[in-house]
Amino acid sequence: MDDATRPIDRLLEIMARLRDPQGGCPWDLQQDFSTIVPYTIEEAYEVADAIDRNDLDALKDELGDLLLQVVFHAQMASEQGAFAFDDVAEAIGDKMVRRHPHVFGEARFADADEQTLNWEAIKRAERVAAGEEDRSALAGISRGLPEWQRAVKLQSRAARTGFDWPGPGPVIAKLHEEIEEVRAEFDRGAVEDNRARLEDEIGDLLFVAANLARHARVDVGAALRRANLKFERRFRAMEQLAQDDGTPLPTLALEQQEAYWDRAKRLERGGRD
Numbered sequence: 001m002d003d004a005t006r007p008i009d010r011l012l013e014i015m016a017r018l019r020d021p022q023g024g025c026p027w028d029l030q031q032d033f034s035t036i037v038p039y040t041i042e043e044a045y046e047v048a049d050a051i052d053r054n055d056l057d058a059l060k061d062e063l064g065d066l067l068l069q070v071v072f073h074a075q076m077a078s079e080q081g082a083f084a085f086d087d088v089a090e091a092i093g094d095k096m097v098r099r100h101p102h103v104f105g106e107a108r109f110a111d112a113d114e115q116t117l118n119w120e121a122i123k124r125a126e127r128v129a130a131g132e133e134d135r136s137a138l139a140g141i142s143r144g145l146p147e148w149q150r151a152v153k154l155q156s157r158a159a160r161t162g163f164d165w166p167g168p169g170p171v172i173a174k175l176h177e178e179i180e181e182v183r184a185e186f187d188r189g190a191v192e193d194n195r196a197r198l199e200d201e202i203g204d205l206l207f208v209a210a211n212l213a214r215h216a217r218v219d220v221g222a223a224l225r226r227a228n229l230k231f232e233r234r235f236r237a238m239e240q241l242a243q244d245d246g247t248p249l250p251t252l253a254l255e256q257q258e259a260y261w262d263r264a265k266r267l268e269r270g271g272r273d
Contacts, residue, residue, distance in 0.1 A: 011068070012085055015075045033076060040069040052225055098122065120160070137161050148220045151210040168215045175212060178205040237264035 005013070018028040043066040050058040074085035099122050101107035102115060109115040127140055134140075137160065141153045158164065165171050182201045188194050213220045238260040242249045249257060 011071055012075075015068075015071045019075050019079065028072075031072070031076075033073060036069065036072055036076075040066075040073070043069050048221070048225065052222065052229070098126075117160070120157075146221070148206070148210055148224070151207050152214050152220055155211050155214055165211075165215070168212060171208060171212045171215055175205070175208050178208050181205075234261065234264045234268060237267065 017023075018025045021029065043062065046062045047059065047066055050056075050062045070088065071085060074083070074088050078084040097104045099119055101118075101122075102109050107118070109118060123140060124135075127134070132139065137157050138154060141150060141157065143150070145153065155164070165174075178201065182198070182205055185194055185198045185201050188197075191198060210220050213223060238257070239249050241260050241263055242252065242257075247256075249260070252260075
């Protein structure tokens with residue numbers, strides 16, 4: 001490859017070589033859109049993790065991995081004569097210009113909320129122009145999203161029609177109501193005999209929890225990632241504390257494990273052990 005080749009062109013050439021039936025990589029040649037999708041999703045989460053950790057070196061690497069996923073999908077589509085990477089770039093460029101008439105045109109909006117409403121109106125018009133018959137306020141919300149993210153999008157779209165609680169207070173009250181309904185299902189008897197109803201009630205509980213996050217303007221995914229990191233950090237710390245005392249964690253009763261958990265929390269907060 002020419003040393004003057006742009007990095008993106010070099011990457012496209014590398015992917016084409018990897019997918020070359022004559023001399024390409026056997027693993028890459030075996031892949032199709034469906035087998036690559038899990039890697040695409042995983043790389044997006046790796047980007048989010050690097051941002052959460054404020055690790056810009058890792059973010060650079062993870063963005064590269066995510067870009068590779070786009071290049072991989074585009075290469076496979078090109079092989080089928082559907083579209084190529086340049087078509088992807090051109091399409092998103094056109095979309096950004098079309099959806100920002102206040103930047104690339106003469107439109108003016110009072111604030112970000114008004115601009116967001118116009119963004120959604122443009123998207124609806126695009127769906128109509130594409131021949132989509134679904135005119136619902138909920139139309140166009142992808143079923144491929146993580147369910148927590150789809151829940152928030154459904155709630156946000158419904159809220160734009162006025163179908164929304166006026167603030168967090170009623171949402172918290174509803175959350176308590178849903179918790180009691182879950183409790184009632186557990187009281188009915190064995191989980192194995194009541195799994196479908198429990199799934200339904202726990203689903204309602206999680207849906208309302210997502211709505212509470214929306215009212216708080218808290219990203220559900222970011223909040224859950226933070227909770228996961230906190231749990232992992234504290235659990236690893238309690239494992240180490242127990243190991244230092246010569247008592248492996250799995251050998252301890254729950255009450256003893258909880259004591260180590262409390263120690264880990266105190267140490268994390270800067271308290272003396």
